[in-house]
Amino acid sequence: MTPAELSRTVLHAVRRAVDEDALRASVPARVRVERTRPGGSGDYACAVALQLAGDAGLPALEVARILRERVAAEPGIGRVEVTGPGFLSFTLDAPATGDRAVLDAVREQGSAYGHGDALRDEELRLHHAPEVRAAVTADAVRRLLAAQGARVRVGCEEGPGDVEWSRLGVTVDAYGTTPAAVTVIRPVPAHATAAELLERLGADAVRWGLLRPASHDRAPLGDDLLVQGEANPLFRVRYAYARTRALTRGAAALGFTSAPDAAPYEDAARPLLVLLADHPGVLLAAARHRAPDRVARQLEAVAHAFFDFHDSCPPLPSGDEKPSAAHRSRLALAEAAGTVLAGGLSLLGISAPEHL
Structure with a gap:
């Protein structure tokens, strides 16, 4: 489920609650969902209950509980929690078909993944x-x-x-x-x-x-922009890309290639998969808001998630270990991350060297 689909799902829940007379409030034109901040719960969060509370004449926590009941059973929703003063926090299911669709799109579109024609008439x-x-x-x-x-x-x-x-x-x-x-x-x-x-x-x-x-x-x-270390975000982003290319070369030397559906992805892959799925929306929002800084922050997040995934689920076998289906799937995800990093850097007018 993409953020846009989640937004529509929550909006549908609001309409249902109003139609069933569980809420007496005006249905908003749209519902905004955002990536959960570090330390938060779930994948996404939404403040619609706080938005509706005054109109409904109910505490925001009660509005959130009413909406939670109507969202929790929807396809693609793994868990819904009510947090804080009335935020809805969503943990999404991530079926293999969804993962495959994202990785196939990255493979097919290459560095143009996330480009589109939403502004073709402008x-x-x-x-x-x-x-x-x-x-x-x-x-x-x-x-x-x-x-x-x-x-x-x-x-x-x-x-x-x-x-x-x-x-x-x-x-x-x-x-x-x-x-x-x-x-x-x-x-x-x-x-x-x-x-x-x-x-x-x-x-x-x-x-x-x-x-x-x-x-x-x-x-x-x-001069910290030139430092080759983790404290320099530019270096970290470019090094993440260079590492993905090194993984592909390493796999070729071991005689195997990537395959996105060779094995299910581990939980440690989930943050990276979510960021790759979000990437087209980030690029469109950056264009609409004339905000290239959004792309830079997205690339930093992808690089961070890639290294976490890489360290938890190595795409290459070690020692006498033979390449497995899991390694082929992990390599596919690593390569997709590299493609997104290279494409994002290109939009910022910055090179993506394969060796650092």
Whole structure:
């Protein structure tokens, strides 16, 4: 079950409760579900009971219990809990067919997994300040929108003042004052030129440093972006990708290849599978909100889940162990994670080297 399907399932439960007169409240147009935060319960959480409590004239906990009864038996729902002041927390079933569908989609679409045509009818104009962070952000937003089918042109208020933008992969279609009916890209400035940043950090680290923070936050651009260690998120993401490629090479040397349906996945694989299933929705939301930082955070989460999975369920046999069906399934999941990491980095304009 995808987050969109879960949202519709909860909304259907609300309608049922209202139709059955268990709740006397207006049915919302949509219900928002979110990934559970670290330390929380379940896979997803929803605050719809708190939203409806006032209208229904009932405590949020009571509203949550009413909805829980109507959601718990739905296909794809493993467990529903009421937590805190009235949140619904969902643990999803993950049948092998669902896992296979996600991994097949990643294999079929490759680095374009998560691209779509939801914005195919939109013709958009972006305009940004003559400043390096604004230019790089506008370029990343263009890539995200184009990946969802939109036609995009990018303009700059002045220019071309910083001739080093091209070394960061930035292109500008037009220069001049801000026209009407455009989206203005104006993040907190980097307070440095492209040339200064490129000399110190290189293109990949500069782009990550500029894009990883939300546009309203300052962009930290210290030398820690070059550190090859777990504390550096960019290194961790790229190292996760490089590790997935090394696994494929290692498997070939041992004479086996991946197969997503060779064996059921262990519980330790579940967080990674959920993140891969969520990936198309994350890319679409990042495009709609003009927020490339969402993609960066998604890649960090995928890398973290990949290493947890890798350490708990090694895709390669060790010692005298022979390759098994479980190893073939694990390798398929690792390769899918690598594909998603490479595709996400590409949308941010960052390379994904196979060796680090």
